[in-house]
Amino acid sequence: MADSLTRYRSKRDFTRTAEPSGEQARRKAGGHRYLIQKHAATRLHYDLRLEHNGVLLSWAVTRGPSFDPKDKRLAVHVEDHPLDYGDFEGTIPKGNYGGGTVMLWDEGTWEPVGDVDAGLAKGDLKFILHGERLKGKWVLVHIKNNRDPKSRADNWLLIKEKDQYAETETKPIIERALTSVRSGRTMEEIATGNVEWTRSGVHIRPAGDDPKPAKERNKPANEVRMPGFVAPQLATLADAAPSGNGWLHEIKYDGYRTLAAIGGGKVKIYTRKGLDWTDRFASLVRPLADLPCSSALIDGETAVGDREGRTNFGALQVALGDGGKAIDYYLFDLLFLDGEDLRKKPLVERKARLAELLKDQPRSGPLFYSDHVVGHGDEMFRNAAELKLEGIVSKRVDAPYRSQRTSTWLKIKTAMGQEFVIVGWRPSDVAKRPFSSLLLGVREGERLTYAGRVGSGFGERELDELWPELKKRAVKTAPVEDLPRDIRRDAHFVKPELIAEIGFRGWTTDNVVRQAAYKGLRKDKRAAEVVAEVPVETRKVAPRGKTAQQAATAKAEAGATKAPHDAGAKAVRPGLTVVDSDRDTGTTEIEGVRVTHPDRVLFPGINVTKRTLIEYYVSIADRILPHVVERPLSIVRCPDGAGGDCFFQKHASAGFPKAFKPVKIREKRGSDTYLYIEDVGGLVAAVQIGVLELHIWGSHVATLEQPDRIVFDFDPDETLDFGAVKSAATEMRERLTALGLTSFAMASGGKGLHVVVPLTPRHDWDDVKGFAEAMARVMAAEHPERYLAEMSKDRRKGRIFIDYLRNGRGATAIAPFSSRARKGAPLAWPVAWPALPKLADAHPVTVETATAALKREKKDPWAGYFEVDQVLPLEKLRGK
Numbered sequence: 001m002a003d004s005l006t007r008y009r010s011k012r013d014f015t016r017t018a019e020p021s022g023e024q025a026r027r028k029a030g031g032h033r034y035l036i037q038k039h040a041a042t043r044l045h046y047d048l049r050l051e052h053n054g055v056l057l058s059w060a061v062t063r064g065p066s067f068d069p070k071d072k073r074l075a076v077h078v079e080d081h082p083l084d085y086g087d088f089e090g091t092i093p094k095g096n097y098g099g100g101t102v103m104l105w106d107e108g109t110w111e112p113v114g115d116v117d118a119g120l121a122k123g124d125l126k127f128i129l130h131g132e133r134l135k136g137k138w139v140l141v142h143i144k145n146n147r148d149p150k151s152r153a154d155n156w157l158l159i160k161e162k163d164q165y166a167e168t169e170t171k172p173i174i175e176r177a178l179t180s181v182r183s184g185r186t187m188e189e190i191a192t193g194n195v196e197w198t199r200s201g202v203h204i205r206p207a208g209d210d211p212k213p214a215k216e217r218n219k220p221a222n223e224v225r226m227p228g229f230v231a232p233q234l235a236t237l238a239d240a241a242p243s244g245n246g247w248l249h250e251i252k253y254d255g256y257r258t259l260a261a262i263g264g265g266k267v268k269i270y271t272r273k274g275l276d277w278t279d280r281f282a283s284l285v286r287p288l289a290d291l292p293c294s295s296a297l298i299d300g301e302t303a304v305g306d307r308e309g310r311t312n313f314g315a316l317q318v319a320l321g322d323g324g325k326a327i328d329y330y331l332f333d334l335l336f337l338d339g340e341d342l343r344k345k346p347l348v349e350r351k352a353r354l355a356e357l358l359k360d361q362p363r364s365g366p367l368f369y370s371d372h373v374v375g376h377g378d379e380m381f382r383n384a385a386e387l388k389l390e391g392i393v394s395k396r397v398d399a400p401y402r403s404q405r406t407s408t409w410l411k412i413k414t415a416m417g418q419e420f421v422i423v424g425w426r427p428s429d430v431a432k433r434p435f436s437s438l439l440l441g442v443r444e445g446e447r448l449t450y451a452g453r454v455g456s457g458f459g460e461r462e463l464d465e466l467w468p469e470l471k472k473r474a475v476k477t478a479p480v481e482d483l484p485r486d487i488r489r490d491a492h493f494v495k496p497e498l499i500a501e502i503g504f505r506g507w508t509t510d511n512v513v514r515q516a517a518y519k520g521l522r523k524d525k526r527a528a529e530v531v532a533e534v535p536v537e538t539r540k541v542a543p544r545g546k547t548a549q550q551a552a553t554a555k556a557e558a559g560a561t562k563a564p565h566d567a568g569a570k571a572v573r574p575g576l577t578v579v580d581s582d583r584d585t586g587t588t589e590i591e592g593v594r595v596t597h598p599d600r601v602l603f604p605g606i607n608v609t610k611r612t613l614i615e616y617y618v619s620i621a622d623r624i625l626p627h628v629v630e631r632p633l634s635i636v637r638c639p640d641g642a643g644g645d646c647f648f649q650k651h652a653s654a655g656f657p658k659a660f661k662p663v664k665i666r667e668k669r670g671s672d673t674y675l676y677i678e679d680v681g682g683l684v685a686a687v688q689i690g691v692l693e694l695h696i697w698g699s700h701v702a703t704l705e706q707p708d709r710i711v712f713d714f715d716p717d718e719t720l721d722f723g724a725v726k727s728a729a730t731e732m733r734e735r736l737t738a739l740g741l742t743s744f745a746m747a748s749g750g751k752g753l754h755v756v757v758p759l760t761p762r763h764d765w766d767d768v769k770g771f772a773e774a775m776a777r778v779m780a781a782e783h784p785e786r787y788l789a790e791m792s793k794d795r796r797k798g799r800i801f802i803d804y805l806r807n808g809r810g811a812t813a814i815a816p817f818s819s820r821a822r823k824g825a826p827l828a829w830p831v832a833w834p835a836l837p838k839l840a841d842a843h844p845v846t847v848e849t850a851t852a853a854l855k856r857e858k859k860d861p862w863a864g865y866f867e868v869d870q871v872l873p874l875e876k877l878r879g880k
Helices: 003-010 083-087 116-122 187-192 282-289 313-321 347-357 377-386 460-471 546-559 565-571 610-619 621-628 680-688 722-738 765-782 833-838 850-856
Strands: 033-040 044-052 055-061 072-081 090-092 100-112 124-131 135-142 154-160 234-237 247-251 256-263 266-271 295-303 328-337 367-369 391-396 405-413 416-426 437-444 447-454 492-494 499-504 517-522 578-580 588-590 593-595 601-603 633-637 647-649 660-666 671-677 691-696 709-716 744-747 753-758 800-803 829-831
Touching: 003 072, 033 055, 033 083, 033 124, 033 187, 044 072, 044 083, 044 100, 055 083, 055 154, 083 100, 090 187, 100 187, 116 124, 247 347, 247 377, 256 282, 256 328, 266 282, 282 328, 282 367, 295 313, 313 460, 313 517, 328 347, 377 391, 416 447, 437 499, 447 499, 460 517, 588 610, 593 610, 593 680, 601 610, 610 621, 610 680, 610 850, 621 680, 621 691, 633 671, 660 680, 671 680, 680 691, 709 722, 709 765, 722 753, 722 765, 722 800, 722 833, 744 833, 765 800, 829 833
Parallel strands: 234 405, 328 367
Antiparallel strands: 033 044, 033 100, 044 055, 055 072, 072 154, 090 100, 100 124, 124 135, 135 154, 247 391, 256 266, 256 295, 295 328, 391 405, 416 437, 416 492, 416 499, 437 447, 499 517, 578 588, 588 593, 633 647, 633 691, 660 671, 709 753, 709 800, 744 753, 744 829
């Protein structure tokens, strides 16, 4: 290090400058520290410094960095600096080398891309910055042929590479960020404050000097004082978006409601209850501090958004557990600005001031202005639903800001979800999994009532977070009185203090949640606040007037204390609804879907029409939908029925009904749009466009990379007796049982049988496919005369192909209860294991015989399928 700093030391007189010599270094070498110092010397420039081999490699960037890849900034390679120089902020006396003011403009860490020394030698040094202001991929490129051959300058170019942070800057970052990341001072404040570097690394002032920055000393106190916490305005749940131009509509975000207070060069971020969570959202402090104001109080939602603009509460929990990285802040209201109280001003005026404050924010965030649409509430809500957003928030354009729940702010959700109190848990049979499901409760007046349980959505992070909290709250008595006996039998109970965010698909007639999924713990609310949310009718919400507003709010709060019986009744799927349409003779509307030519025959010879197939799907909806909804689909379309030409389709194309929802999925080369459905309308729409087979992915849209089912397809040679197929399926079941895995059998509707293994979505595709392949190959190796694990028609003679390939990413399998595009309109039909020996073939039920088959079954052959909580025993199989 001594040799590399010789040039640095030779330029400075350390008796006249407070710059560190590096001879008695405070900082230890071995890190990847990055910083930029703004340096007002003879000419203003920005010194980029990267730690490498015990020193700071240094370049003087004459015009400062830019996020625009088109801007190639000259960067002059200068002498290496000691590590301690990264703590220097202050003044270098005039007459000394580099005399002028130095500010710590940015700091963090850097990540080399490739070998550093090789990159320096080649003149192409690529790296990733993790700073408070600069982030993403950058490159330093050496200019080999300088225009002036006499110049001794070692010139490079600093260029931003294209990534999510790159953008064409409307206002350059060097003009937006004017304060120190270390002290919060401007260049003028550093110069006049006589701030100097000391060995302790502390920035000090002479005794008796005014501690306030210069710009604060010259302004009234109310302009620079940080605003205090203000309780946020809350929205009332409504059943529909209000109409008219008196309302504006914003996206509803799925995160934590927070308020950011700015003042005196500092930032505080509060929860809705006034808790100081600044440390948890540390990555947002610097961008907020850089806003062009002396003080402000801003209302918004901290969340984690994906590339499609969707926010996810579970992803926010992961980000918080990872030190608060990659968190965004969606800002939608401005309460105070530079000492002015804006709360009595109309909402549109407050939002206009907020938009002006945020106009120069980078496109990549993390601060985003939450824009809105005036009027068009129904259209806004439909678009939000199609994009799978959380919902919308509708607000009166002329309303002031009120710190209470009001009817001038309404929230309309696209899917069901709310908070529940955790009242207990049930044990798990899976090794290293402490519980199988959580027991939930909601408040009815002064007491808690049982609201169901949730067994999905738990990964290792969630289990590690929850289990210690459950153990330390253990109690012997159930906090709810109405717990069903079969649930109480093996339940463990906890103090009703923890609040879980739960997504679900509705209420059952017993007032418990249906198909619930855990999203995360809420730590910004109290258990006493958690009630079943019941939406008010939008038409009953008064648009103006304090008295009407208070009445609507009181009604909403009173309704929230009732048991969710009404919500449960609304959630029950209605029967077949057919409305004759006047628009076109022979056209009907079924479950909200326009169906043309309903009497067209789809299966010739047996007179199964469009209407017949739709009526079958509606009658079986309660059974098929849990297996199909929100899974990417591949479909077999037969426009002329099963007797005509059919084709397989997995990507979206023009003309699909709105009941099909799009989802972008990454593929090996780019990405493409797939489709999924959400309700019985999706089944009807499928028949309308000639779909005779529904094939499903092994994962849901929300957990795309974590499969939740394995399928073994036993595909026999046509000469084999069906008894051999049943034996093969039974043998697979026995092998799975020996590994502690529960499985279910299904007649495929074709030639073979499927054995399906439900999983908790924790593994990735490689693990699931690898496990399936191993099981298939072991069976084939032990009984080569019966089975093979290769897709070979020639070798299959007299044997059964155990098809494990349906478990790869993007592969699909026929959905339970789906029709098949085959003669006779057969169905893929679940079979109970005890009934398998009596099964005569792989197509026991058809569209025509489904009603009778359902009546014969005393219970669901796949009863308990969605209660199974299991993961693959991979560690056991790998010998760990």
